[in-house]
Amino acid sequence: MTNTFGHPYGQAPEHDHGQQHRPEVAPVATPAPIQTVSPHAPLQQPQEHQAPAQTHSFIPQQQDPYGPRFVTNRQEKHCRVICLSNQKGGVAKTTTTMNLGAALSEMGNRVLVIDLDPQSNLTMSFGIDVETLPKSIFDVLVHKYPIEHIIQTTPECDIAVASIDLAGAELALSSMIGRERALEKAISSVKNDYDYILIDTPPSLGLLTVNAFTASDEVIVPVQAEYLSLRGLVQLDNTLHVIREHLNPKVHIGGVLLTMYDGRTIHSREATELLEKTYGDKVMNTRIKKTIRLAEAPVQGSSVLTYESNGNAAAQYRALAQEVVARVEQAV
Ligand SMILES: Nc1ncnc2c1ncn2[C@@H]1O[C@H](COP(=O)(O)OP(=O)(O)O)[C@@H](O)[C@H]1O
Numbered sequence: 001m002t003n004t005f006g007h008p009y010g011q012a013p014e015h016d017h018g019q020q021h022r023p024e025v026a027p028v029a030t031p032a033p034i035q036t037v038s039p040h041a042p043l044q045q046p047q048e049h050q051a052p053a054q055t056h057s058f059i060p061q062q063q064d065p066y067g068p069r070f071v072t073n074r075q076e077k078h079c080r081v082i083c084l085s086n087q088k089g090g091v092a093k094t095t096t097t098m099n100l101g102a103a104l105s106e107m108g109n110r111v112l113v114i115d116l117d118p119q120s121n122l123t124m125s126f127g128i129d130v131e132t133l134p135k136s137i138f139d140v141l142v143h144k145y146p147i148e149h150i151i152q153t154t155p156e157c158d159i160a161v162a163s164i165d166l167a168g169a170e171l172a173l174s175s176m177i178g179r180e181r182a183l184e185k186a187i188s189s190v191k192n193d194y195d196y197i198l199i200d201t202p203p204s205l206g207l208l209t210v211n212a213f214t215a216s217d218e219v220i221v222p223v224q225a226e227y228l229s230l231r232g233l234v235q236l237d238n239t240l241h242v243i244r245e246h247l248n249p250k251v252h253i254g255g256v257l258l259t260m261y262d263g264r265t266i267h268s269r270e271a272t273e274l275l276e277k278t279y280g281d282k283v284m285n286t287r288i289k290k291t292i293r294l295a296e297a298p299v300q301g302s303s304v305l306t307y308e309s310n311g312n313a314a315a316q317y318r319a320l321a322q323e324v325v326a327r328v329e330q331a332v
């Protein structure tokens with residue numbers, strides 16, 4: 001059985017990201033090039049989570065029960081890990097993860113999106129049948145299964161898939177040592193393969209979201225321009241404060257994104273003013289307007305950039321991708 005994109009379920013996609021065609025790939029046994037310090041290097045990268053060995057080949061990883069894994073040393077652009085989070089449901093976290101991922105990819109970036117929500121909406125949005133997945137991000141977090149083996153390649157970008165068993169992850173992780181760092185550890189082996197990793201989170205501030213915060217450079221908070229939606233941001237801010245103190249000093253709110261925006265109502269204009277007063281220039285210039293196209297696209301298993309490439313929603317997500325890249329470059 002195959003998924004929408006013709007990948008046999010359970011079989012890891014060829015995980016080369018087209019790199020075998022790139023001239024900069026050095027042949028096996030060629031000494032690693034002298035490494036310069038990247039301007040994109042994260043501020044406080046702990047020693048134990050640094051990039052893997054500087055080789056370009058299939059090398060057997062010692063003590064890896066799952067055999068050889070692909071390791072590269074492409075360093076010219078440092079991977080940026082961005083988490084999409086808001087403990088409120090239905091604010092367009094999943095929609096934004098998919099469409100921002102597709103837009104960043106369209107710009108020429110290598111993009112991985114990670115589904116960290118047991119509802120698996122992101123995985124489903126790519127047209128993947130979650131019922132038949134033999135392994136998912138649950139196995140990665142709980143059983144230390146290599147993330148490479150649950151990444152599927154799609155025409156839009158790569159995706160690390162989730163299924164409903166992820167609902168048991170919080171409980172399974174809760175008794176594990178290093179439970180907050182399971183995702184950070186898991187992605188360390190693929191970070192060199194991507195320019196951007198986007199993480200879609202569940203509507204809660206539980207252990208899965210804490211894992212996402214611990215693994216991320218920054219958080220984008222999709223929010224609706226409604227007074228009650230804004231109140232929840234205080235709680236999210238407090239959680240990030242605790243994460244910064246104990247687990248990941250660099251994580252911060254990189255942007256607050258207005259979604260499902262309808263500037264015609266007085267309430268949404270007032271809520272936007274309040275948001276700008278509180279968060280200043282963290283509020284992103286790009287606003288995603290309300291449109292049924294964003295609900296229709298996942299039914300076809302594609303982003304809105306593919307579904308209606310010339311539409312307003314596609315243009316807004318392209319503008320968002322440009323803004324994210326500009327903000328990231330400003331921040332480093
Ligand atoms: N800009 C938008 N306009 C209209 N509907 C939207 C928009 N963005 C998302 N949606 C729809 O709203 C619902 C919730 O979005 P979703 O991305 O699943 O939110 P979350 O992941 O935060 O729970 C989905 O049905 C989605 O298709």
Ligand SMILES: [Mg+2]
Pocket residue numbers: 093094095117121201
């Ligand atoms: Mg969601």
